[in-house]
Amino acid sequence: MGASPDPGRPSHGVMRYLQHHGFECVPVNPTTRDVLGVRSHRTLEEAVAETGPFDLVDVFRRPEHTPAIARSAVATGARYLWLQLGVVNWEAARIAQAGGLDVVMDRCTAMDHRLLRSRSDKRPRDPT
Numbered sequence: 001m002g003a004s005p006d007p008g009r010p011s012h013g014v015m016r017y018l019q020h021h022g023f024e025c026v027p028v029n030p031t032t033r034d035v036l037g038v039r040s041h042r043t044l045e046e047a048v049a050e051t052g053p054f055d056l057v058d059v060f061r062r063p064e065h066t067p068a069i070a071r072s073a074v075a076t077g078a079r080y081l082w083l084q085l086g087v088v089n090w091e092a093a094r095i096a097q098a099g100g101l102d103v104v105m106d107r108c109t110a111m112d113h114r115l116l117r118s119r120s121d122k123r124p125r126d127p128t
Contacts, residue, residue, distance in 0.1 A: 002060035003027030003035045010084070010108075011060035012036070017110040026051050044072040053077040058109050060084050066092035074099030084108055 003025070004011045015025045015036055027035035030042040041047035048054065057073040059066060059082060066083060070092040073081050081096040083089065083105040093103045 003029050003040065004060075005029075005032050005035050005040075009060075014058070014060075014084075014108065014110045018113070021113065026054065044069065044076055048076040054079075056080040056082055056109075058082045058084065059087060061087070063087055063089040063092075067095055070095040070099075070101075073101060080104065082107070082109055085111075 002011055003015050006012055012035065015027065018025050019036060025036075025038060026047050027038055027040040028042075028044050028047050029035065029040045032040050034040050041050065044054075044057065053076060054073075055078065057069065057078045057080065059069055061069065063083075066087065066089040070081055073096060078101055080102045081092065081104070083092065083103075085106060085108045088105045093105060096103045
């Protein structure tokens with residue numbers, strides 16, 4: 001949510017990183033037609049109607065906007081609500097959890113992915 005076509009915005013860099021690592025990203029931003037070559041949708045509901053349900057809703061919006069986004073994530077069948085760095089809203093977390101979603105707040109998907117990749121690269125390989 002809130003994906004930006006502006007290369008200077010964190011949401012743009014995170015989406016580019018995730019795309020590079022094979023993740024399918026569907027931008028939701030009512031003010032732009034596309035982000036990184038992918039059609040942008042005005043709402044989460046519109047995006048899900050066109051592309052199918054999302055596993056993860058990655059939110060780059062101010063905290064006061066997140067309860068409505070949490071309600072949309074529940075209503076559209078998402079599995080996770082992920083609020084990016086600096087985004088914390090306990091009401092949104094309660095809404096999402098009550099709807100059966102797992103919630104992550106104040107963390108960056110790209111940074112966590114990098115960390116997990118670096119850890120898996122250091123694991124010993126099974127020789128069989």
